[in-house]
Amino acid sequence: MTVTRRARRPAGRPLLYTSYSQDMALLDTRAKKVWLGVLLGVAVLSSGLPDDLLILLAGAYVAAIGAIGLNIVTGYAGQVSLGHAFFVAVGAYTAAAISGDPGGRVLGFGITSMLVWLPAAGLAAALAGVVVAPLAARLRGLYLAVVTLGLVFLGEHVFKEWDHLTGGPGVGRPAAVPELFGFRFDADSALGTRAQSLYMLMLVLLVVFAVAARNLARSRIGRAFSAIRDRDIAAEVIGVPLTRYKTLAFAISSFYAGCAGALLYTITGFFDPGSFNLLMSVQFIAMVLIGGVATVSGSIAGALFITLLPRLTQELPALLPFVSGDTTQTPNVFQIQVALYGLLIVLFLVFEPRGLFGVWIRARAYWRSWPFSY
Numbered sequence: 001m002t003v004t005r006r007a008r009r010p011a012g013r014p015l016l017y018t019s020y021s022q023d024m025a026l027l028d029t030r031a032k033k034v035w036l037g038v039l040l041g042v043a044v045l046s047s048g049l050p051d052d053l054l055i056l057l058a059g060a061y062v063a064a065i066g067a068i069g070l071n072i073v074t075g076y077a078g079q080v081s082l083g084h085a086f087f088v089a090v091g092a093y094t095a096a097a098i099s100g101d102p103g104g105r106v107l108g109f110g111i112t113s114m115l116v117w118l119p120a121a122g123l124a125a126a127l128a129g130v131v132v133a134p135l136a137a138r139l140r141g142l143y144l145a146v147v148t149l150g151l152v153f154l155g156e157h158v159f160k161e162w163d164h165l166t167g168g169p170g171v172g173r174p175a176a177v178p179e180l181f182g183f184r185f186d187a188d189s190a191l192g193t194r195a196q197s198l199y200m201l202m203l204v205l206l207v208v209f210a211v212a213a214r215n216l217a218r219s220r221i222g223r224a225f226s227a228i229r230d231r232d233i234a235a236e237v238i239g240v241p242l243t244r245y246k247t248l249a250f251a252i253s254s255f256y257a258g259c260a261g262a263l264l265y266t267i268t269g270f271f272d273p274g275s276f277n278l279l280m281s282v283q284f285i286a287m288v289l290i291g292g293v294a295t296v297s298g299s300i301a302g303a304l305f306i307t308l309l310p311r312l313t314q315e316l317p318a319l320l321p322f323v324s325g326d327t328t329q330t331p332n333v334f335q336i337q338v339a340l341y342g343l344l345i346v347l348f349l350v351f352e353p354r355g356l357f358g359v360w361i362r363a364r365a366y367w368r369s370w371p372f373s374y
Contacts, residue, residue, distance in 0.1 A: 069256025
């Protein structure tokens, strides 16, 4: 009788694979499976936090979706983009217009189902990304960064002038209605309070978008992105069509940004053209650089860090008497917050280019090799 023994990785060497399927597994080690379960369990149990913290965390989860999108084009494909706020704005206004009241003072079609306005917001932003993508095929580095930065200023001007869509500066318009199969997430329901409903919705959507991005990175498309990032001329020599994949990278990144924009303001219920400025683009760049370039988990960590940072800086006036909570005085909390973005980016780029993800890798390697951690 023949006994078939299943191939097993040697103990203590989890990255020694014996098959292609093991190498391509989404969670290739038991530790990753355990940590993912723990983190998801903590996130679900966090729904019992106070409503103000739940709203803040819901916003962080949406920001993480946008940061994952920016990481796809900048981290994985190596195309520097400073115009992420423009694509977020396209998604936000597309969703708001589709979901808006047809009889209101601004453009609206009255379709409140998320199954309609959320994909539409992503597709509209993706279309804008495809329009910009030919520039990415011709430019790179600082030249591409400056061109995408121009999108922010161009979009800011257009949205301020297009009153019928945006409501105008200082006035704004209602955000999209988060409704699914007749269930409203922006009101108290069987799931709990409004904050708890929105929190669970954003958590589920973040998991969906994160898993999709992780699978994309493991696919042939993701490997082509990495080849272009590392050496685009060599990638073209071995048969990777640069124009096609750079266009695809911008389209996917913009789709994520559009969906994030559509969801972001359902939390507050209102927004205006002034929301989509250069500071928003800087915040997304900070999320990617501080969290970790070319990592989905790093994008999520960076988004949580940057979103929770203002909450921490609000406590500065009580700790530092010379810092004012009044924005008309100097130095104030807002100025300290903007300065911290720049300082943290510089510190991480100099001392830990891999961001928070790199800090975790260092800590894990230290404890794995202890007591020989030198």
